[in-house]
Amino acid sequence: MQNKSLDFWVGLFVLMGAVALLFLALRVGNMSSMSLSDSYVVSAKFDNIGGLKPRAAIKSAGVVVGRIGDITFDDNTFQAIVTMQMDKRYKFPKDSSAKILTSGLLGEQYLGIDPGGDVNMLVSGDKIKMTQSAIVLENLISQFLFSKAAEGKDQNK
Amino acid sequence: MINRFISRIGRPVRVWLSELGLAFRTLFAVLVSGSGLWKRPRLITTQIHFIGNYSLVIILVSGLFVGFVLAYQGYYTLNRYGSESALGLLVALSLARELGPVITALLFAGRAGTSLTAEIGLMKAGEQLAAMEMMAVNPLQRVLAPRFIAGIIAMPILATLFTAMGVLGGYLVGVQLIGVDEGSFWSQMQGGVDLWDDIGNGIIKSIVFGIAATFIAIYQGYQAQPTPEGVSRATTRTVVLSSLMVLWLDFVLTALMFK
Numbered sequence: 351m352q353n354k355s356l357d358f359w360v361g362l363f364v365l366m367g368a369v370a371l372l373f374l375a376l377r378v379g380n381m382s383s384m385s386l387s388d389s390y391v392v393s394a395k396f397d398n399i400g401g402l403k404p405r406a407a408i409k410s411a412g413v414v415v416g417r418i419g420d421i422t423f424d425d426n427t428f429q430a431i432v433t434m435q436m437d438k439r440y441k442f443p444k445d446s447s448a449k450i451l452t453s454g455l456l457g458e459q460y461l462g463i464d465p466g467g468d469v470n471m472l473v474s475g476d477k478i479k480m481t482q483s484a485i486v487l488e489n490l491i492s493q494f495l496f497s498k499a500a501e502g503k504d505q506n507k
Numbered sequence: 508m509i510n511r512f513i514s515r516i517g518r519p520v521r522v523w524l525s526e527l528g529l530a531f532r533t534l535f536a537v538l539v540s541g542s543g544l545w546k547r548p549r550l551i552t553t554q555i556h557f558i559g560n561y562s563l564v565i566i567l568v569s570g571l572f573v574g575f576v577l578a579y580q581g582y583y584t585l586n587r588y589g590s591e592s593a594l595g596l597l598v599a600l601s602l603a604r605e606l607g608p609v610i611t612a613l614l615f616a617g618r619a620g621t622s623l624t625a626e627i628g629l630m631k632a633g634e635q636l637a638a639m640e641m642m643a644v645n646p647l648q649r650v651l652a653p654r655f656i657a658g659i660i661a662m663p664i665l666a667t668l669f670t671a672m673g674v675l676g677g678y679l680v681g682v683q684l685i686g687v688d689e690g691s692f693w694s695q696m697q698g699g700v701d702l703w704d705d706i707g708n709g710i711i712k713s714i715v716f717g718i719a720a721t722f723i724a725i726y727q728g729y730q731a732q733p734t735p736e737g738v739s740r741a742t743t744r745t746v747v748l749s750s751l752m753v754l755w756l757d758f759v760l761t762a763l764m765f766k
Contacts, residue, residue, distance in 0.1 A: 353549070360552045363559045367664030370671035377693065378599050378674055379702040 389416065389435040390474035394448045399430045400484025401459045402450055408434055410463040415440045418461060434461065436472070443468035447480035459484060530726055533647075537722070540645055541652035550649070554657030558619045558721075562665055565614055570669035573610060574676020577601060581677075582685050595692035596699040598677035603700060603709045604765070607670035609757050612716035615662060616749035620724035623654055624745040627728025628738035636729075651725050658724070662717025663710050670709065708764045715756055720749040 399421060408416035416436040424431050436442070445466030452459050463478075472478070544551060581597045627650065630636050636646040674696075681687045700706065724745045731741035 356553060356556050359560050360556045363555065363563065363661075364664060366563075367667055370664075370667045373671050374603070374667065374674070374706050375702055378603070378671075378696055379700045379706055 388438040390438055390472075391419065392434045392436055392472050392474070392476050392478060394432050394434065394478040394481050395424065395427065395429040396432060396448075396450065396481050396483050397429055398483040398486060399432060400450055400486060402432065402461065402484065403459075406458065406460050408436065408461040408463060410440070410442070410465065415463065416461075432461070441471040442466075444470045444472055444476065445480070446472065446478060447482065448478045449482040450484035452485075533726055533729065534722055536647050537651050537655050537725075540648035541656055543648060544652055544656065550653040551656050551660075554653045555661055558623070558654070558657050559661035559664060562615060562618050562661070563668075565618055566611060566665045566669050567672050569610065569614060570607075570672030571676040573606060573669075574598060574602070574673035574678075575680045577606075577673065578677040578680035578685070582681060582687065591687055592691035593695050594681045594687050595677070595696035598681070599674055599696045599700050600705060602670045602673040602677075603705045605709075605757070605761070607673065608666045608709050608712040608716055609753060611666040611669045611713060612662065612720055612753040613750055615658075615665060615717070616720045616724070616753065617746055619658065619661075620720055620745045620749050621742045623658075623721070623724040624728040624731070624742045625738055627651070627654075627725055628731035628733075628741050631729065631731060632733035632735075632738060634733075651729060654725050655721050658721025659714065659717045662720070663713045666713035666716075667710065670706075708760075711764075712757065712760050715760060716753050719752045719756060723749045723752060 402418060402421065404418050404421060406418045407414045408418065416434055419433040419435050420431075421433075422431050423429075432448075434448075442463060443466040445468040447464045447466065449462045449464065450459055451462045466480075577598045578594060581594050582591055585591045585594060585597065627636075630650065636650065639646045639649060678692065682689045682692050727741045727745045727748070728738075731737045
């Protein structure tokens with residue numbers, strides 16, 4: 351086998367492998383997400399984040415506008431601090447509120463942003479003041495049972 | 508009486524242990540001699556051509572057909588639970604995590620492994636290795652190490668190509684033939700396949716399988732009896748040992764990676 355043509359075929363082989371890897375990374379995997387575009391950092395405090403995970407989506411009106419960064423615990427206020435990377439293209443008013451919602455009935459949890467009415471917009475480093483925690487199934491059930499028991503007691507009176 | 512019985516058990520164990528020790532010493536010697544190969548990359552690229560390029564047809568076509576079958580079987584079962592939109596996710600995860608590395612390794616052991624064993628075994632039978640030693644050329648460095656390094660380089664490339672062709676095959680059957688929604692096929696896949704945890708782990712697996720399969724192939728060739736029957740037995744041992752080793756390593760790696 352000629353030296354030049356052998357180099358060519360080996361090079362082509364390695365190139366094919368690189369193209370396949372690129373295809374897998376971009377089209378099959380989740381690399382083509384937020385990490386590539388510019389973002390500003392906003393944080394919020396929650397009583398209970400439920401099943402929210404880093405890299406979960408932040409949606410407003412159903413469109414992904416950011417990704418969750420870090421989730422840490424504040425042991426002064428005993429609340430969870432969620433750091434959010436918001437896409438620079440979308441600005442939100444300073445009095446927007448953040449809710450933890452579930453996609454579908456039992457799906458992954460994501461953060462929903464409801465815009466407020468302030469003229470000033472959130473900038474990097476700001477905090478979202480109004481937050482609503484995740485709905486925990488056990489609390490819901492115990493609330494339901496408690497209200498049922500109270501109802502029964504009223505009826506028996 | 509009992510003494511004889513116990514020593515009859517002990518002997519094969521001792522023989523097996525010393526053979527295992529010889530194998531690892533050879534591996535170490537190949538690695539050490541391979542470190543001097545950066546002066547002669549032509550040796551390695553020639554071997555990548557023989558090991559990698561000549562395996563392309565079987566890997567690509569097998570990948571395509573495995574993708575076809577995964578799409579059919581996946582749709583058949585998912586349809587019963589109304590989740591056929593998750594077909595893309597199913598095909599991609601099965602391929603990236605398991606089928607890509609393992610099936611590529613098994614095909615590699617069969618195609619490249621046997622040819623390596625036969626080549627080195629026939630070199631030994633034709634006394635070429637002994638002749639090299641006479642000329643003060645280290646046969647480990649000149650013959651074994653380039654094939655070993657080439658195998659380690661070629662395996663992950665082949666496994667990635669297999670996975671990519673499989674996803675393509677799954678797309679062709681799932682979306683074009685059966686009619687699953689194209690948007691949900693790709694979006695559920697992209698949402699559920701993690702670059703490092705799934706694709707990255709698959710590539711790590713294929714590198715480990717490449718090391719195991721290639722070394723077993725060249726070692727069996729190196730240790731073959733220098734007769735036609737000896738070479739034939741060596742190639743059989745290569746395929747059997749490599750396949751078992753790959754499947755066992757797959758179990759261990761999966762348990763470690765996917766807790």
